Amino acid sequence: MSEPIIVGVDGSRAALAAVLWAADDAARRGCDLRIVHVVAPPVYGGQPYERSLDDAARQESERLLAEAAALAAEYHANVQVSTELLYGNTTDILRAQAVEAATIVVGSRGLDGFAGLLLGSVGLGLAGHVAGPVVVVRGAPAIVQGEIVAGVNPDDAVHPALDYAFEEAQARGARLQVVHAWDMPSSRAGPEIIAQAQQERARSVLTPWTKRHPGVVVTVSVFRGNPIAALCEASARADLVVVGSRGRGVIRSAVLGSVSHGVLHYAPCPVAVVRPRVRTD
Ligand SMILES: Nc1ncnc2c1ncn2[C@@H]1O[C@H](COP(=O)(O)OP(=O)(O)OP(=O)(O)O)[C@@H](O)[C@H]1O
Numbered sequence: 001m002s003e004p005i006i007v008g009v010d011g012s013r014a015a016l017a018a019v020l021w022a023a024d025d026a027a028r029r030g031c032d033l034r035i036v037h038v039v040a041p042p043v044y045g046g047q048p049y050e051r052s053l054d055d056a057a058r059q060e061s062e063r064l065l066a067e068a069a070a071l072a073a074e075y076h077a078n079v080q081v082s083t084e085l086l087y088g089n090t091t092d093i094l095r096a097q098a099v100e101a102a103t104i105v106v107g108s109r110g111l112d113g114f115a116g117l118l119l120g121s122v123g124l125g126l127a128g129h130v131a132g133p134v135v136v137v138r139g140a141p142a143i144v145q146g147e148i149v150a151g152v153n154p155d156d157a158v159h160p161a162l163d164y165a166f167e168e169a170q171a172r173g174a175r176l177q178v179v180h181a182w183d184m185p186s187s188r189a190g191p192e193i194i195a196q197a198q199q200e201r202a203r204s205v206l207t208p209w210t211k212r213h214p215g216v217v218v219t220v221s222v223f224r225g226n227p228i229a230a231l232c233e234a235s236a237r238a239d240l241v242v243v244g245s246r247g248r249g250v251i252r253s254a255v256l257g258s259v260s261h262g263v264l265h266y267a268p269c270p271v272a273v274v275r276p277r278v279r280t281d
C-alpha cells in the first residue's frame, strides 16, 4: 500500500480547500486520505490533564474533522478517508506526519493571522523542513486549466521539483510548462542569443524526465528577470506550480530558497515545494 496523502485542518475555509485538493490528488494517485487536526495539549495549572470524551473543545475538534471527512467523501466516494485528532504543536505534529505521507497538504491561511497575511505559519513551517512534497493550497478550486508549471534552474545539482511535476502532469493528463528565469546585467551577446542558449540548457536538463514520461507534453519558457515574478505570472493559468525547496542561493544554510519562499507567498494557485527525500547537502 502506498503512503497516504495527509491534510491538516483547523476549521477554516482555506483548510477545506486543501481537503478538496488532497482528495482529488488521492483519487488520481489511488492513495488513502488522512485528515489531521492538531490541538494544543490541554494544560491546567502547568499540568496536562485528560480531557473527557464529552469535553466541549474535543467535541468541536471532532466535529470539524467529521465535516472535512464528509466533504472529501462527497467529492470522491472511492477514496478511503480517515481522521486523526492529535495533541501538540501544529507544525511539529504535521512535520512528524509528513514522514509517513506521500504528500502533505495545508491551506495557505487558517483561522488566525490577520487580514493581509499571505501565508500562515504552518505552511511556512512545513515547506523545506520536511522531505517530499508539501502542497500549500491558495484559494478555492477554480476551473481546471490542464496545466502545471515547474520552476527549474539548470545550474542546480538536483531537480526534485521535476519528479513531482512530471508525476502530477501525467496523473492529470495536464501539460507541463517548465519555466527558467535568468538575468545577466550586461553582456556582449544579444539577449536573443542568451535566451536561446538558456532555453537549450533548460531543455537538456529535462531529458531523463521526458524519457520516463513520454506522454507528458512539455514546453520550456525562458524569461529574463526575476524568477518569482516569472513563476507567478506563468501560474495565472496553471492548476499547480512546483518548485524545489532550495537552489544554490547565497544563504546556503536556508531551508527554503528565496524563489520558493516568494512563490509560496505570491503564486495565485496551489504551490508544491519539494525537498529531496534523500539529503543532497
Ligand atoms: N491546528 C491545526 N491542525 C491541523 N492543521 C492546521 C492547524 N492549523 C492550521 N492548519 C493547516 O494550516 C493551514 C494554514 O493555517 P495557519 O495556521 O498556518 O495560518 P493562519 O491561521 O492564517 O495564521 P497563523 O500562522 O497566525 O496561525 C490551514 O489551512 C490548515 O490546512
Ligand SMILES: [Mg+2]
Binding pocket: 010, 110, 111, 112, 113, 120
Ligand atoms: Mg493558525
